[in-house]
Amino acid sequence: MPLLVTGSIGIDSVSTPHGRAENVLGGSAVYFSFAASQYVPVRLVGVVGEDFPDPFREMLAARNIDLSGLEVRPGSRTFRWHGRYDGSMEQAETVQVHLNVLAERGPKLPPAYADSDAVFLANTHATLQRELLGQLKGPTLAVCDTMNLWIEHERESLLATLRAVTGVILNDAEARQLTACRNLIEAGEAILHLGPRFVMIKKGEHGALLTTAEGATAMPGFPTKEVRDPTGAGDSFAGGVLGFLSAEGKSDLPSLRRAMVHGTVAASFVIEGFSLERVRHLTRKEIDARVKQFTNMLRAD
Amino acid sequence: MPLLVTGSIGIDSVSTPHGRAENVLGGSAVYFSFAASQYVPVRLVGVVGEDFPDPFREMLAARNIDLSGLEVRPGSRTFRWHGRYDGSMEQAETVQVHLNVLAERGPKLPPAYADSDAVFLANTHATLQRELLGQLKGPTLAVCDTMNLWIEHERESLLATLRAVTGVILNDAEARQLTACRNLIEAGEAILHLGPRFVMIKKGEHGALLTTAEGATAMPGFPTKEVRDPTGAGDSFAGGVLGFLSAEGKSDLPSLRRAMVHGTVAASFVIEGFSLERVRHLTRKEIDARVKQFTNMLRAD
Numbered sequence: 325m326p327l328l329v330t331g332s333i334g335i336d337s338v339s340t341p342h343g344r345a346e347n348v349l350g351g352s353a354v355y356f357s358f359a360a361s362q363y364v365p366v367r368l369v370g371v372v373g374e375d376f377p378d379p380f381r382e383m384l385a386a387r388n389i390d391l392s393g394l395e396v397r398p399g400s401r402t403f404r405w406h407g408r409y410d411g412s413m414e415q416a417e418t419v420q421v422h423l424n425v426l427a428e429r430g431p432k433l434p435p436a437y438a439d440s441d442a443v444f445l446a447n448t449h450a451t452l453q454r455e456l457l458g459q460l461k462g463p464t465l466a467v468c469d470t471m472n473l474w475i476e477h478e479r480e481s482l483l484a485t486l487r488a489v490t491g492v493i494l495n496d497a498e499a500r501q502l503t504a505c506r507n508l509i510e511a512g513e514a515i516l517h518l519g520p521r522f523v524m525i526k527k528g529e530h531g532a533l534l535t536t537a538e539g540a541t542a543m544p545g546f547p548t549k550e551v552r553d554p555t556g557a558g559d560s561f562a563g564g565v566l567g568f569l570s571a572e573g574k575s576d577l578p579s580l581r582r583a584m585v586h587g588t589v590a591a592s593f594v595i596e597g598f599s600l601e602r603v604r605h606l607t608r609k610e611i612d613a614r615v616k617q618f619t620n621m622l623r624a625d
Numbered sequence: 626m627p628l629l630v631t632g633s634i635g636i637d638s639v640s641t642p643h644g645r646a647e648n649v650l651g652g653s654a655v656y657f658s659f660a661a662s663q664y665v666p667v668r669l670v671g672v673v674g675e676d677f678p679d680p681f682r683e684m685l686a687a688r689n690i691d692l693s694g695l696e697v698r699p700g701s702r703t704f705r706w707h708g709r710y711d712g713s714m715e716q717a718e719t720v721q722v723h724l725n726v727l728a729e730r731g732p733k734l735p736p737a738y739a740d741s742d743a744v745f746l747a748n749t750h751a752t753l754q755r756e757l758l759g760q761l762k763g764p765t766l767a768v769c770d771t772m773n774l775w776i777e778h779e780r781e782s783l784l785a786t787l788r789a790v791t792g793v794i795l796n797d798a799e800a801r802q803l804t805a806c807r808n809l810i811e812a813g814e815a816i817l818h819l820g821p822r823f824v825m826i827k828k829g830e831h832g833a834l835l836t837t838a839e840g841a842t843a844m845p846g847f848p849t850k851e852v853r854d855p856t857g858a859g860d861s862f863a864g865g866v867l868g869f870l871s872a873e874g875k876s877d878l879p880s881l882r883r884a885m886v887h888g889t890v891a892a893s894f895v896i897e898g899f900s901l902e903r904v905r906h907l908t909r910k911e912i913d914a915r916v917k918q919f920t921n922m923l924r925a926d
Contacts, residue, residue, distance in 0.1 A: 506713060509848050529809075530831035548810060549811050623882075624883050624886045624923055
């Protein structure tokens with residue numbers, strides 16, 4: 325089933341201890357789309373300015389990504405982010421951010437997309453997430469991300485969004501902030517009580533936790549030495565998860581566990597290069613080989 | 626095969642957000658012994674003062690722990706530690722420590738123990754670790770722990786110990802300090818080059834990494850809400866690992882992976898209560914049930 329994603333599409337500049345990349349393609353919906361399009365066709369809904377470079381559009385179009393929901397707004401400029409990672413690579417420091425077109429009205433949903441059966445609402449204002457969700461005919465799978473800004477300042481709206489989704493994928497700091505629970509197993513349960521049927525908490529290099537009504541399960545990160553640029557790891561994880569679930573057509577506990585493997589592998593690839601350099605030509609064969617390696621590694625019986 | 630352990634035996638006072646325990650049994654060799662004695666007979670080598678309470682001795686004797694190497698030194702006092710955990714429960718703050726008998730000469734190895742085939746050298750001065758190892762006839766499995774103090778001040782001696790052991794089990798901060806590598810996969814490889822055949826890096830709630838010549842594999846922590854007192858988690862992990870390996874009689878990669886499951890489960894039990902309250906009556910049946918639960922949880926194929 326086709327998978328719809330909406331979120332940011334941007335032009336990034338990033339520096340890490342391994343180097344720097346300037347004016348490269350980025351944004352939550354972009355990283356998600358590259359990962360998810362390995363599994364199912366992806367419908368990308370977002371808005372850029374008239375400065376959005378043609379080569380970036382071509383990079384997206386070269387994958388299994390439908391761009392009829394990509395609005396190029398005349399007179400506007402594309403979202404830009406400049407980030408920096410220190411030695412620990414754990415969290416980006418935002419050096420500069422220009423919201424540009426993201427501060428204007430949201431993207432319009434192409435009418436043909438209303439039948440999308442799965443949707444990922446990447447991090448944006450919770451009200452915009454809910455508005456987009458409301459334009460769909462009733463997806464089987466609706467998953468959202470969020471961030472500290474909305475947890476702190478738009479809590480009521482975020483809670484309404486959480487009541488409307490099937491699942492949520494967020495990081496450890498966000499889960500703790502949302503629930504005021506230090507223990508992440510408690511945090512996962514607390515979020516489950518807010519509405520979603522499943523909660524995935526991302527812990528960076530330490531892997532992820534999954535909480536459902538059946539309890540909590542943990543998964544380690546893929547052990548990797550070669551972290552060149554962590555940007556997009558979380559959105560690639562979500563892309564692997566949603567892509568796999570959409571292809572499977574179900575989201576029971578075993579499917580969710582397997583989806584987390586694909587999310588983990590998607591994240592492990594994207595961090596091996598700056599921006600999308602490692603994943604833009606990545607093949608499904610490479611993914612499947614690493615999935616097999618990781619799945620074998622997980623076994624301990 | 627019988628498993629020898631040497632390390633601290635102490636009287637602890639601990640406070641955590643869940644309560645406090647005063648003058649309870651503790652020490653690295655004690656936590657290790659409770660976990661390992663679920664699998665094989667444990668030979669405990671250590672020294673206490675004449676103030677060591679009889680009920681503590683009885684608690685140890687009630688398990689599969691041989692106390693003929695437990696020296697009660699007249700005129701000396703037992704090691705005492707007073708620690709406190711804040712909300713994050715990640716690291717103990719040492720409020721007070723009295724080395725007492727630990728600052729005197731080390732324990733004597735009973736001659737009958739020289740044939741021990743497996744040994745765990747819990748954290749102590751690297752020279753003492755090596756001296757004890759030298760009194761054994763040539764164990765198949767010799768594993769050590771260490772700490773920041775020896776990494777910083779006794780580096781040469783520690784390196785000599787690392788050349789003499791089969792494996793090392795240490796935590797993430799220690800692995801980074803020892804190798805100056807931030808990335809733990811790199812750190813594991815660097816330690817492998819110092820001598821041991823396997824390296825296990827403990828990451829607390831985030832699980833553990835195993836590095837061998839065959840590469841690195843990761844394991845998550847057991848997802849638990851009920852962390853009452855983290856004291857002894859690392860030594861219990863080591864106890865589960867070494868106990869399992871001693872019972873298996875081999876330490877190839879699949880055995881090491883399975884051993885990490887037992888270590889993870891041992892740690893998950895001990896943190897459910899203060900001191901040894903959760904594990905002193907723990908049954909092998911309870912352990913095996915959780916091992917099965919955790920092993921099933923790990924599968925994602």
